[in-house]
Amino acid sequence: MKNLITIQQAVENFKVLIESSIIDGGVEGKQAMIRSSKPINNIHELVKAELIRNGVEKDRIHPPLGQTKPELKLAGFIKQKFQDVCVEPKGYEPQSEALTEGILLEATDHYGKAYTERTISINIRSQISSLAKNFDTLYERTIAEAQNLHVRCAKMVLGEVYMIAVPEYDSEAMKTQDVKFLDKKSAVEKYIKSFSAINNRQSIEKEEYKYERVCLLIVDFKQDPVKIYNTDEELKKAKLLPEDSTSSIKNLNWESFIPTMLNTYQARFGT
Numbered sequence: 001m002k003n004l005i006t007i008q009q010a011v012e013n014f015k016v017l018i019e020s021s022i023i024d025g026g027v028e029g030k031q032a033m034i035r036s037s038k039p040i041n042n043i044h045e046l047v048k049a050e051l052i053r054n055g056v057e058k059d060r061i062h063p064p065l066g067q068t069k070p071e072l073k074l075a076g077f078i079k080q081k082f083q084d085v086c087v088e089p090k091g092y093e094p095q096s097e098a099l100t101e102g103i104l105l106e107a108t109d110h111y112g113k114a115y116t117e118r119t120i121s122i123n124i125r126s127q128i129s130s131l132a133k134n135f136d137t138l139y140e141r142t143i144a145e146a147q148n149l150h151v152r153c154a155k156m157v158l159g160e161v162y163m164i165a166v167p168e169y170d171s172e173a174m175k176t177q178d179v180k181f182l183d184k185k186s187a188v189e190k191y192i193k194s195f196s197a198i199n200n201r202q203s204i205e206k207e208e209y210k211y212e213r214v215c216l217l218i219v220d221f222k223q224d225p226v227k228i229y230n231t232d233e234e235l236k237k238a239k240l241l242p243e244d245s246t247s248s249i250k251n252l253n254w255e256s257f258i259p260t261m262l263n264t265y266q267a268r269f270g271t
Helices: 007-036 038-053 113-117 135-152 188-196 232-237 257-269
Strands: 073-075 080-082 085-087 120-127 158-165 213-220 227-229
Touching: 007 038, 007 227, 038 085, 038 120, 038 158, 038 257, 113 135, 120 135, 120 257, 135 158, 135 188, 158 188, 158 257, 188 213, 213 257
Parallel strands: 120 158, 158 213
Antiparallel strands: 073 080, 085 120, 213 227
């Protein structure tokens, strides 16, 4: 399929939207832009495009390519939540049913467990400033999202794309409508260690808090063109990882993200 967005186009578009909003409106402008979801929607479209490039029929992707709605609101053990990007299962139709356990007892699941468990769900998040702030809360939330669905649907294939800006945008400079970056080194190794700990779920009988695949998208928006880090060597050369670090982005990079998820799905459910 032609004209599918590439990863480079997605991050370049993200940069233009964020930086133009800072120049036009400072902190408030940036916050309004983020609330509009326009920047992060580029990463949503990238995920959809990569699914299609890897053979997924575009009609099975929700929301459809180029659209932000409708999202699938899937029911887990604790809550029902709209998912960013889903691939619906082939040969299964939604079957409304009443939930029989958890705090959603007697609530209506409009899709049913069989359909939900065979749906691939990928959620997308980003952090472009204050990477250390509220890290624990954001990380715990990420774990809870996987646990919510896996406790009810143990075989479900889940993915997470988490993009961080390295170096971070300077929040203080935004107050005067300036686009600047902090000189300090961000906690890249901490992010790699943390997301590696919830990556690559193999067993369907345990580790509900893990994802079948996480992509930690480490992006340098200061460079032109925007730099995407894909290897440990690149990170070490940029002094974002210590030379003697045992942490690795190999199993968190973009290139293998979608193929790994689809391979896991095939192993559990067939093609």
